[in-house]
């Protein structure tokens with residue numbers, strides 16, 4: 001069996017793993033990235049938030065991403081029947097990016113890994129982590145390649161960015177169930193020939209069907225669009241046809257989707273995903289840190305996943321660089337606390353969405369522009385801007401505002 005050595009081993013080459021690898025490459029720290037799939041591969045998470053642009057820029061990806069011609073995202077439109085709530089990032093409270101992108105993740109993730117490979121980062125596709133042993137902060141990881149060959153990698157530090165794979169939490173029993181009820185989605189990419197007839201045609205739309213059920217419509221720059229229905233598992237129970245028949249039934253049930261997508265071609269057979277909300281006991285330990293989805297994933301409603309993945313990995317990679325240089329790192333204060341704070345802000349908005357109070361706020365005609373701008377900054381991912389009262393006192397402010405509009 002081959003044994004190799006590196007300063008840092010990164011597990012996973014999604015946005016979290018790639019941002020970490022880009023930043024460690026800036027620090028000139030020896031790194032191996034192992035990724036179990038061959039890219040491009042399908043993964044969900046197609047609408048970004050402006051806040052992730054800082055992390056993508058720091059990791060060295062922005063120039064390459066700008067050349068991809070992805071659909072610019074400069075706001076989000078929420079629709080409930082005849083009621084519309086339109087957020088434009090131009091009007092947000094926090095000084096920051098006013099745009100980002102909507103795109104197929106297969107293309108986005110491939111652009112990040114191409115960039116890393118062009119910079120000489122040691123990235124190995126179709127390499128799957130099977131087991132890890134820690135000896136203090138040193139680790140020995142067993143990896144298999146696609147032919148089944150075994151390799152051991154000795155590393156001074158591991159960044160677990162394995163997303164839904166949750167490698168370290170699974171191996172070491174750190175998983176903690178989420179407090180959010182289970183939800184499910186059926187999604188597809190489809191042609192969108194009538195797009196221009198609709199309000200804000202290139203903008204992401206979140207269509208509310210009921211308190212529990214909503215639909216994402218995420219237009220891409222090539223004229224195709226992603227559509228997903230999100231609800232409790234019970235909502236999908238009566239659907240007994242093929243995946244395509246079920247999706248067409250769902251599309252026909254909602255005016256917004258029926259008028260735009262009735263009879264259009266699907267680009268692949270609709271996929272079903274569920275049970276995505278998950279958390280973990282701790283985000284770090286001796287010799288490892290968890291970043292991106294491995295730490296916590298709440299819900300897709302506010303498109304926070306890739307942004308939290310990129311930001312957490314950016315912070316973590318800089319701390320790992322400090323650690324490798326022999327400097328002291330306070331993981332609790334410098335990593336865990338800020339990450340939990342950001343996730344907590346999103347959690348408040350996700351919970352308020354599903355208990356109906358945020359929907360009351362969004363579709364009320366009584367919201368002052370300054371308050372809307374402050375909420376808009378949260379939706380842009382600026383959840384660490386403590387000068388924003390809707391960040392600093394998120395729970396209290398959202399609850400009070402919902403009461404007021406009522």
Ligand SMILES: Cc1cc2nc3c(=O)[nH]c(=O)nc-3n(C[C@H](O)[C@H](O)[C@H](O)COP(=O)(O)OP(=O)(O)OC[C@H]3O[C@@H](n4cnc5c(N)ncnc54)[C@H](O)[C@@H]3O)c2cc1C
Pocket residue numbers: 011012013014015016017034035036037043044045046047048049127128129130161162163164165166167185228273276291292293294297299300302303304305306307309
């Ligand atoms: C229904 C739904 C809709 C969503 N919509 C959005 C959205 O609009 N916007 C948004 O920002 N987020 C969205 N998300 C969240 C988004 O999918 C994730 O937050 C994001 O992909 C996290 O990035 P990551 O790099 O942490 O993990 P991933 O993207 O999952 O990448 C992890 C990588 O690790 C690899 N890996 C796993 N196990 C191993 C192993 N044992 N060895 C080696 N490699 C391994 C995987 O192959 C994968 O490539 C959505 C999620 C769901 C469920």
